[in-house]
Amino acid sequence: MHRRIFAPGALAAASLLLAVPASAAGVTAGAPGIGDPYYPSYGNGGYDVSHYDLRLTYQPKTDELEGTATIEARTTQDLSSFDLDFLLDVSEVRVNGARAGFTTSDQHELVITPKTPLAKGAPVTVVVRYRAVPSTKSAYGFTTWHRTPDGAVAADEPEAAWWWFPSNDHPLDKATYDVSVAVPDGTQVISNGTLQSAASKLGWTRYNWRQNKPQATYLATLAIGRFDITTGTSEGGVPIVNAYSKDLGDNDGAARASVERTGELVDWLSGYFGPYPFSSAGGYVPNTTTGFALETQTRVYYSPRQFASGSNTSVVVHELAHQWYGDAVSLKGWKDIWINEGFARYAQWLWSEHEGEGTTQALADYVYGSHPADDAFWTVKPGDPSPDDQFDAAVYDRGALAIQALRNEIGDDAFFAILKGWPKEHAYGNASVADFRRYAEQVSGKPLSALFDTWLFQPSKPTASAARTASLAPRAKASVQPKSWRKVEATNDVHGG
Ligand code: TRP
Ligand code: ZN
Numbered sequence: 001m002h003r004r005i006f007a008p009g010a011l012a013a014a015s016l017l018l019a020v021p022a023s024a025a026g027v028t029a030g031a032p033g034i035g036d037p038y039y040p041s042y043g044n045g046g047y048d049v050s051h052y053d054l055r056l057t058y059q060p061k062t063d064e065l066e067g068t069a070t071i072e073a074r075t076t077q078d079l080s081s082f083d084l085d086f087l088l089d090v091s092e093v094r095v096n097g098a099r100a101g102f103t104t105s106d107q108h109e110l111v112i113t114p115k116t117p118l119a120k121g122a123p124v125t126v127v128v129r130y131r132a133v134p135s136t137k138s139a140y141g142f143t144t145w146h147r148t149p150d151g152a153v154a155a156d157e158p159e160a161a162w163w164w165f166p167s168n169d170h171p172l173d174k175a176t177y178d179v180s181v182a183v184p185d186g187t188q189v190i191s192n193g194t195l196q197s198a199a200s201k202l203g204w205t206r207y208n209w210r211q212n213k214p215q216a217t218y219l220a221t222l223a224i225g226r227f228d229i230t231t232g233t234s235e236g237g238v239p240i241v242n243a244y245s246k247d248l249g250d251n252d253g254a255a256r257a258s259v260e261r262t263g264e265l266v267d268w269l270s271g272y273f274g275p276y277p278f279s280s281a282g283g284y285v286p287n288t289t290t291g292f293a294l295e296t297q298t299r300v301y302y303s304p305r306q307f308a309s310g311s312n313t314s315v316v317v318h319e320l321a322h323q324w325y326g327d328a329v330s331l332k333g334w335k336d337i338w339i340n341e342g343f344a345r346y347a348q349w350l351w352s353e354h355e356g357e358g359t360t361q362a363l364a365d366y367v368y369g370s371h372p373a374d375d376a377f378w379t380v381k382p383g384d385p386s387p388d389d390q391f392d393a394a395v396y397d398r399g400a401l402a403i404q405a406l407r408n409e410i411g412d413d414a415f416f417a418i419l420k421g422w423p424k425e426h427a428y429g430n431a432s433v434a435d436f437r438r439y440a441e442q443v444s445g446k447p448l449s450a451l452f453d454t455w456l457f458q459p460s461k462p463t464a465s466a467a468r469t470a471s472l473a474p475r476a477k478a479s480v481q482p483k484s485w486r487k488v489e490a491t492n493d494v495h496g497g
Helices: 007-019 249-259 262-273 313-324 338-354 360-370 393-410 412-425 433-444 449-457 464-469 485-490
Strands: 047-059 064-075 082-085 089-095 101-103 109-113 123-132 145-148 151-154 175-184 188-190 194-201 204-215 222-225 227-233 239-245 283-285 300-302
Touching: 089 101, 089 109, 175 188, 175 222, 188 204, 188 227, 194 239, 239 249, 239 262, 249 283, 249 300, 249 313, 262 313, 262 338, 262 412, 300 313, 313 338, 313 485, 338 360, 338 393, 338 433, 338 485, 360 393, 360 485, 393 412, 393 433, 393 449, 412 433, 433 449
Parallel strands: 047 175, 239 283, 283 300
Antiparallel strands: 047 064, 064 123, 082 109, 089 123, 101 109, 145 151, 151 222, 175 204, 188 222, 194 204, 227 239
16 A cells, blocks of 8 residues: 655654754744654745746656746745755746845755845745756655556646645645646646646647645645547536547546546536535546556646546546545645545445445445454554555545445534534635534534544544444455455556566
8 A cells, every 4th residue: 555665754854954044033044844753844834825826838858847837836834945845857936026145955945035035024026947857856765656568647636846846845734726738739637627728729729727625735735648528517517528548549438438427426426515616516537657646736647547447437426525625625634635535435335325335334434344353454553554554445445434434423414414514614715524523513413532542543443332433344254245345445546567
């Protein structure tokens, strides 16, 4: 399950100690991290971004990316200097129109020193001009820039932006986006939101995509390649834009048979989660060799391998569920990942029940029964899993089990009210596991600390009596595997290559 050695957190923690200027009177340098203990160097301090305007050109043959990022932000403290998270080669930085000093590093920090310090609360416009071959850049020994035979894709979690635009790379700082990329005629560009225009001039076609709702940096995506784009509108009125690499080979049919059901599944999920929160929905399937799917906002990333054994609506449900749980409402810190993955997995369970392939209760019983007490599975705390186990199967499966335990404790009326109320309560913002517990207590009128502690925060298997209290079948046999099980679990194939 672990896709890389978790150097970013550890290494960055050490280097931060050296990087933070320790001047006693009036430290006005913006912090090089936003303060997330899982990833101390991710994001930055001292400002809040409202909009990213990316105007780029990409040449698939050589993997050359060049252009300008214009960032609209507001300072949250006096700033003598501040950081953006970025890995590419910068040629010029301007702050409020004036050329600024800057340094870059291979540890994703672009440090900018404006000509004159910035005052707290001031609007600021930052222009970064850059050019690079992203596939030659790595930080901490990894890359999230995925080359394809006909282009490239930027999609990963918890970081992907460093390889294509400078940002405050943490979900706490959400912003709107205009992504404009010129590519040689015959090549397509896929990104988030709605396609505003695509026009050809002198052999190059410029695609203009707009995300008009706040979006976390890791949910911004860019794909360049030869795509077949399909459009439509769901019965419920949500505009749909999907894209398929023209090079999907044997997986093409199954990919379309799955992703073309996006409109139907968005409408179905709206019944549980409330109105779809964005201006469009859809997915894209690039010709990558990765294995994962990712909930990139409005335009889900699907690896072709997700469809290697046939159509898969379960993974589509998972990624679409994230549009409410993870995208519209984002986590406050990466330790809150259960808010994303527990609920996306639970949506797959609801779909399983809808399809007659196993009820949510049967799936919960199976998770509980198929992992003996000494299984390492139970040592992962979904409510605070540690960076190493952030995407461990336990976050998903034990995470969804916890949701079934909650449902059984508070009853269906309160449970489904919470499921629908939560995305509205925190729409376009951020929230934590503790916020969710408080909200569930408020809606259900029940104290829930003990239940959350047992199912999300103990590094051990809840006892048979805890399971009985939560109306799970403590002796559920590992052999009673719900029909949907394999497909539901296959979503977790995040390994590359
Ligand atoms: N959030 C993704 C999902 O559950 C899975 C995921 C975890 C992932 N880590 C990743 C995807 C890294 C891509 C890269 O759908
Ligand atoms: Zn997920």
